[in-house]
Amino acid sequence: NAGVTQTPKFQVLKTGQSMTLQCAQDMNHNSMYWYRQDPGMGLRLIYYSASEGTTDKGEVPNGYNVSRLNKREFSLRLESAAPSQTSVYFCASSRGTRPPDEQYFGPGTRLTVT
Amino acid sequence: EDQVTQSPEALRLQEGESSSLNCSYTVSGLRGLFWYRQDPGKGPEFLFTLYSAGEEKEKERLKATLTKKESFLHITAPKPEDSATYLCAVTLSYNTDKLIFGTGTRLQVFP
Numbered sequence: 051n052a053g054v055t056q057t058p059k060f061q062v063l064k065t066g067q068s069m070t071l072q073c074a075q076d077m078n079h080n081s082m083y084w085y086r087q088d089p090g091m092g093l094r095l096i097y098y099s100a101s102e103g104t105t106d107k108g109e110v111p112n113g114y115n116v117s118r119l120n121k122r123e124f125s126l127r128l129e130s131a132a133p134s135q136t137s138v139y140f141c142a143s144s145r146g147t148r149p150p151d152e153q154y155f156g157p158g159t160r161l162t163v164t
Numbered sequence: 165e166d167q168v169t170q171s172p173e174a175l176r177l178q179e180g181e182s183s184s185l186n187c188s189y190t191v192s193g194l195r196g197l198f199w200y201r202q203d204p205g206k207g208p209e210f211l212f213t214l215y216s217a218g219e220e221k222e223k224e225r226l227k228a229t230l231t232k233k234e235s236f237l238h239i240t241a242p243k244p245e246d247s248a249t250y251l252c253a254v255t256l257s258y259n260t261d262k263l264i265f266g267t268g269t270r271l272q273v274f275p
Binding site for chain 2: 054081090091092093094095098100106108140142152153154155156157158
């Protein structure tokens with residue numbers, strides 16, 4: 051099992067460019083999540099999908115969109131990148147949310163917006 | 165506002181020197197508390213889940229405990245390979261879909 055995989059590992063964008071971060075899990079998990087991690091801020095939830103076919107906003111959704119393509123895949127799109135979106139992005143998955151289940155994280159995507 | 169605070173921000177220990185990391189929370193209803201370990205350049209790795217006050221979980225040199233206001237991660241006789249950032253997160257009784265993370269404690273263990 052690969053667990054949670056993310057592509058790309060690193061990316062540099064210019065302000066205004068768009069890109070999609072890909073995430074896939076092979077654990078047959080129902081729920082998937084996108085976080086960003088910034089120094090001194092901890093992990094903050096951007097969007098999540100509690101089950102296939104549903105998506106909901108997290109704490110910091112502005113400037114992002116998501117797609118739950120199927121049970122395995124959950125993508126994060128930046129339509130017009132801004133320097134404030136420079137961060138490390140983590141995808142995670144869990145079996146479910148009731149009761150709350152531990153989340154398994156991918157290796158991260160390091161994004162720089164110049 | 166629901167909040168999770170971890171202390172200290174950073175901790176330096178000599179190998180074998182036991183200590184504890186603290187995670188305090190102010191939330192309107194706790195459903196579960198999670199501990200994760202994060203190595204530099206990697207994603208967080210799950211360690212423990214605690215659901216009720218008085219509960220304890222152990223794994224090798226790590227022991228997590230939970231009270232009504234805080235959780236402790238005790239590290240007994242740490243080794244250099246225990247060096248990492250330890251993250252605490254809570255999920256709420258009225259919204260179990262989300263985790264609220266603390267900012268972590270960066271632990272360094274020297275030989």
